[in-house]
Amino acid sequence: xxxxxxxxxxxxxxxxxxxxxxxxxxxxxxxxxxxTVTAPNGASAVRGAVVISGSEMVAKLAPAGxxxxxxxxxxxHSKDGHRSQGQYTFEVHD
Numbered sequence: 335x336x337x338x339x340x341x342x343x344x345x346x347x348x349x350x351x352x353x354x355x356x357x358x359x360x361x362x363x364x365x366x367x368x369x370t371v372t373a374p375n376g377a378s379a380v381r382g383a384v385v386i387s388g389s390e391m392v393a394k395l396a397p398a399g400x401x402x403x404x405x406x407x408x409x410x411h412s413k414d415g416h417r418s419q420g421q422y423t424f425e426v427h428d
Contacts, residue, residue, distance in 0.1 A: 335359045336420060337389075339406070343422040350379075350398060350426050354406055356391045358418075366411035369393050374402030401426050 338357040341347050354371050364386035371393055373379040381396040391408060404426065409419040 335418060336408070339422065341424040344424065346425045346427050348427065350395055350400070350404075353395055354393045356406075356408055358389045358391075358410060358412070360412040360414060360416065361389050362386055362391065363411045363413055367391065367409060369406070369408045371395060372405045372407070373398065373400050374404065375400065379404060401428060 335358060336356060337359050338355075340353075340355045341351055354369070356369065367386055369380075369384045369386075369391045371379040379395050379398065380393045382394050385392045391410075402425065403423050405421060405423050407419075407421040409417075411417050
């Protein structure tokens with residue numbers, strides 16, 4: 335289960351954050367889990383590889399001047415065998 339997200343689910347922020355960080359209630363299997371962040375223009379906003387460690391996933395974001403709604407999607411397989419997936423949005427505004 336998703337326990338914490340930064341930026342927060344449904345939030346409005348003044349500038350694109352440096353990263354998206356998701357925390358889950360259980361340890362995640364890095365080989366069976368993934369995270370994407372899609373920019374308003376439909377392109378990936380992730381720069382480099384997503385880092386999965388323990389119960390956290392972190393995606394560094396490419397600096398871009400885009401404003402609008404960004405979509406975060408994740409799929410996890412916890413170490414105890416449970417699967418979960420979901421999505422949320424946050425908005426970058428002026």
